[in-house]
Amino acid sequence: MRLTSKAVIPLLLLSSGLAYGAEEQGAVTMESLAVKASKEADFVEQPTAETASKSVMPKKTVDLLTGPSRTNPYKALDLLPSVHTEGTDAFGLSMDQNPLRVRGQIADTFTRLSRTIEGLPLGVNVGQGAMGNLIDLDNLSELSLIRGAIPADKGLGFGNTAGALEQSLDWGSNTMGLSLLRSDGSEHFNRTFVRLDSGELPTKTKLFSSASYTGADKWRGAGTGERSNVSVGITQPLPGNTTASVFGVFNTFRQHAYRPLDYSQTRSGSYYRGYDYNTALVTPIGNPTLLQNINYYDYNRQKFNEYAILSVIEFKPTDTSTLTFKPYFAGTEGYRYAANGSTVATASVTRSDITQEQIGFTGEYAVKLGTAQVKVGYWYQDADTMPPPTSQKAYNITSSGLAFKSWMMLSKVEDRIFHEPYLMLSNTFGKLKLDVGVKYVRIELPSVTGYNTTGLGDISYDAAIAASSGPAVGLHADGATQDALLPNIGFRYDFDEYTNLRWTYGRNYAEGWLGPLYSTFKSNQAAFTSKGITLQNLWDDVKLEISDNIDLGARFGSSTWHIAPTLFYGKFYDKQVMMYDPVVGVSYYRSNATAESMGAELEVGIKPLEWLSLFGSASYNSFKFDSNIRTKSGTTVQSQGKQVADAPEWLGKIGATASFAGFSVTPVMRYVGERYGDIENKEKISDYEVVDLTIDYRKKKVWGFDELSVSLNLMNLFDKKYISTIKNDQDVSEALSTSYYPGAPFTVVGSVGVKF
Template sequence: MHESLKCKPLLAALAVLFAATPTFADDKVTLDAATTDNKDAPVLSEVFVTAPKVSALSQPSLQPWTVSKVSREGIAILGGQVQSNPYRLTDLMASVNTESSDGYGLNLRGGRNINVRGKGDFHLARTVEGVPFTGLVGNNELFDLENVAGFELYRSAMPAYAGLGVSNTTGAMNMSLLRPDEKAGAYVRQGFGSYNFNRTFARFDSGRLGDSGTSFFASVSHMTADKWKGAGEPPGNRVNFTAGVAQTFSNGARIELFAVNNHIDGNDYRPMNYTQAQVKSNWRNFDFNKTLTPGNLQLWYDYNRSDFDDTAVLAKISMPVGDNGLVSVRPYWGDNKGYFLFNPNPTTALVRRWDVEHQQKGFIAQYDLKISPMLDVSAGYWWMNMESPPPPVYQKDYTPQANGGLVFSKWAVLSKQSAHMFNNPFLQVTHRSSATTISGGIRLAQQKQPTFSYYNTAGLPDVSYDQIWTYNPSLDPWQQVAAKTTREWLPNLSLRHELRSDLALTSAYSRRIGRADWGPAASNYNSNRAAYVAQRISLQQVFNNLKPEISDNIDIGLRYQGERLSLAPNFYYSLSHDKEVSIYDQLVKVSNFQSVARAIAIGVELEGSYRHTSSLTSIFALSYNRFSFDGDIQSKAGAVTPTDGKQVPNAPQILAKLGLDWRYGNWNAAPIMRYVGKRYGDTLNTQKVDDYFLADLHLVYHWRNISLVQNLDVSMSVLNLFDKNYIGQISATDLDLNANPTYYAGAPRTVAMTVSAKF
């Protein structure tokens, strides 16, 4: 593609973005009801626009940013009976496709993903209260959704204070937590369903304790389930404890503290290669072996499992400053600990254990000031220390035994890593007039890549990681990587101009960042060390070819809000460069990770709702996405992969969604239909995956004020209502161009019921 032609879409979009000149007049913008209810929310850091009553399930925001939100009521419905998988909350959002190998959306390793505008979830920022303390590896389901008050997903451009974390080129999802209730009460929920699903949840709220201004809550949940095929749990054993306390003061200050501990364990589903996926009888039968089979002991289901314990603490301290200012500090700490058991290569009779221990600590400090009725400023700083990030610090290989035991074989990986550091100041300025709101900001994304030191493992015994150092393992001189600091400026600018009272033009631009993925590069080098050393190539030289992925994103749309109909059509353009990809290196004769690719995403999307009657509302989303590589990809050694114009793997071009929210008397019904267009599993678009249509049904019957019970609900969810047989999740990503992708069958019809009561 000619260089001038590549730039034209970006230049044209920028021209539209800056075409409208704001006219400044008296401010007529007010805060919406959801914001004014939370007295501690930073009211100056977002563009809030008055809106009529929103849909109960999912709705696009009226802000210029392409962000969709789910209310508390929508979370209860879309979250289903499991109420732990936040990805399910995106079921009615445009340009978002969520897949899982399990009917309940449960899996720890390789069994679930989310795709936003064609990009996978590796670069998706996941935050709670704006804090990025979800794990990079292992469990991300820290909070029961019964404890979540709201959910939002930025699909593209975003303000400087959103999407904090190690990466956000895919987008950013954020959950706000449900605060302690002002009134004492209890909520219990009991669910059961297909494949021995059983879940119990209970929450107690203290209410406001006298005149102290103190309130707290505590909740516990326990869930079990079986896999829908094969043997084991999906993971089906999850125990969660969550607590929160809030203290208000007479001067308007408030302190909140949340703590959570989550345990989850279970077994994996076995993926298929493309040849196996062409045999439809495999889709609902192919899995790990139920029994120990001679010659294939490594394929026993209990040699393919995970076990994780996660603990996190988050505080929020806010203090009014004068009449128009607010200072807030959000310190946090998290610990992600557990292990994976898996077979690293189906042709070898080995079982590998990957022990994971990540710790994160940091804080976000922010000052919000309303300078005038027309001008708001938000300035902040995010700092985080993360240990130990990927790649794996250590792994061990074992030989499986016919009795189900494991005999130590060798250390597969042994290393030491320093901390991964983030220092990000940010600033956002918003100006409002009678018809126009313009907001701009910038974030300096500074991250310090850790040092990596690998050790020779020959002859080392089977002892703990802490004990192995008493045996004085020797350094591997070829696998030593120095620390490196990267700095990227991430600007943003948005505009909302009201053409009339019910119609507004919106446009937004922002630059986003995705951290370099040194994990696969290090693992690939370790597995092919001899080939690299033979060419005198060190791990440091490989890492020198890695740098953060940068994307420039532009959205231009309309927001129509009528009495019955709401519409949010949107056009977007995204240019990604320095994309990290794995390409074949002719010199080394193995695949090598290098930051050399470019990709362009161009798409249109439409989402909205229509209120047919006072009891029936439809919610819809339709999107078309062309996310393809820009040019062929050439390795440092000269090898060329013909990727120009090829759709990125696992990126459907067409997505369509329709949901109905019907209420009649005590009944609430929400059928949801989704269409996923064709996809490809490989970079060259030779492994085609057919399109499919799915339907789910959620039913609720409500009783109110029955004796001591305030609310009593009986609900039922039927997932994959018509029992569609299809290929759902694809393991392929836009990073690895050479690895053979794997495929998972979608789960069959799954039915679950829940009884809940609030006292």
């Protein structure tokens, strides 16, 4: 599949007409952070209509927790139990270096996290790009996370064993308004956001459009991160009990990478805060300085353009039934430069050119039958996606800049096709709520073919394919089909409006990661072939990761306090890990690990005084491999009983909000326990705690504005030195193969927002 936005966008516009929507665009608020039932519309909501372990963050919470940049949706989850999110910068602009773990599972959107917009899984984080940050979070009405068992009608995408992150759009205000927000701070951080709402027009039409620019210098080393975004949404009721909506967005980001640390550098108390890519080329240019100059900061950067359009069409044939159709199209195109090689003979600067597109739809019929509700739905997606890279070139460093050296990779990768029909049944029996569902997942994995690059110059991908002498020997693997049946069941008993007990079971899935497998084989083809291992052997070994999940939770409280404990258990089969094979002498992915996760979560909130709210969460997670892992060549990795990499056993978050005369002061402390950088637990990373402070002032009808807000964000208030990010993409066995990044230092940002 290779569609263009010029072709698809008109089709979606014609098919969907216009849009529908809800809530009012607002500035940052610092209202009470006590957690109550969803009807209270407070800081974190527990939906009363669902049995799943689901937390809903309304708009004011998203605005508060995502900070001044409002680009990284993971930050909105920061105070939930069993959620660990960190980054290499304070603003979330270093998009591919901001990982998320949920109950210890790495939450990458190319395998294990379902991340949707209006229920549609458009956009994946791949090739060091990050379509998950496609939307300005100012344009969300709410954001939610489901942990553990995923209901059949949720969790669409490449996988959901780490959970389901759902983003809902703010489709527009009923009244006309203009919102402006300006932020400035450390490292020349600056952000300007503007949104215009039309209000409801005489035709019942509602429109909104927004634009933003965000930029900052890197806090260590040279370079910048920048992001620009334009969005538009339109909503319109149509004849025949039909509403329709369209949302479109174009996003571009440019960033210089942060240089990672190796494990030995993490042993220093300074955490190498001053260590990064070189700020200037070392002279004389040539072989003696090559290994230094590939680490020049401007040779380690990326730029991507991203675009998406989605439509929501809702038709109500009767008062008790709804038919919903949601088509979508998304894509990204750009490039990435990176240092490559560790010897003079192999060193170069590589450029990967990446283009990916995906088109799909969901359809659902929902009907109420007395107290019961039945949903029948289907998701289809055709994803022309990376990885593995189809176009990768190597460049030499000369006195006049980069000069073409050779092609490193030239390949064709067929499409990934997804089919997911589902059935969901819900009913209430007095105070008891029952959910039962089943989803069938069928994924058609692509074939891959590598092409000879001998004699090819610095030409385009299409020209190179045409000029190639043909497929390369040993670099082809046929596609395959993977499928699974995923049941779920949940019970919830509401004793009163504040007290409930719930139990859920569900089976989740995750697609295996193919791209690095191909790249590793191509780079080490002779080593694999000498041991009788072909690319097809490795391709055929990739399996769907499956997890069985059980949650037992409760909630107790009143209008001024609550306590919500949860016990959880997960069993993971065919878990994909990267392991070192001493016979081949290479690290590569294998889908043959099993692991067991068991733990407990606790959420607490209390409002002892009218002006004071206290909140906190804690979690314990024993997430261990329950057997040793065998490599393709037959060697064994000693993983049994070892904690999964980058999965802290202990997490804790605690905070308070004091409010008076329009002012709010909110300190928050986050604690992250000890972690390991590898699955044999040889690389131990110390625990840490970080304190953030937010001061906010908000007043309506002042100085001619409908609303004025002023805030001051003090991040890492005590300038704690620590390792924030452990980047191993998947769970790694080989010691010294993991990358580490220090956390950002004390950072200050001030913001002023007005609404007309």
